[in-house]
Amino acid sequence: MMTETGLPEGRIPIIRTPARPMDANKGGSIFGGWIMSQVDIAGSIPAELRAQSRIVTRAVTSFEFKQAVFVGDLINCYAEVVKVGRTSLEVFVEVYAQRICDGKIECTKVTEANVVYVAIDENRRPRAISTG
Template structure:
């Protein structure tokens, strides 16, 4: 996933702005906040795809490439990599697009797995 490229892969699933309340003790946006945005974006895509409730079962890979600063407009792009009987594996990229004077910057990437669940939160078919 870490090969050099200059535009996001997948569909835009979530966009938000990093706020002062999202920072760690060093003044950078807390990594856990980024992960939660990625999880939300992946869940949105997984639930649209499966037409039902989904739950995150694993984060298979996660790479933080660039620190996120307050004011960054982060865009989460999602791309389905693999569909199983009850699971969806998804690539999720986070890009910063707050500065129109330069190209967007890929700041974080990961691979998440979601599983389809029913109303009792039991694993079910994703189709």
């Protein structure tokens, strides 16, 4: 269910940040790499909290840019751990863009991705995640 701001009800975005002119490509929309970076940062937060250790990004198993993002859009990233393996965690990340048009808030889902993180030890080797 969506709220009047267009964002999913009852969920807290992990990252909220505006897309700035420095994040735009020469075509005027936002550079995909900037969004990928926000997705990676957002996904790493629940992954690290669940793993309770250092983690690294191991794989991006899916990534869809569903709609363009523009300068001035407010990006809202939601992330949740959807699978915990022996040393890895899969996180589903969704990104919504809010923008003001004709005095109203418009909200669009712009991106979704699945990212795999691996918990690592002090030697940067995979370490087992506690089951708790």
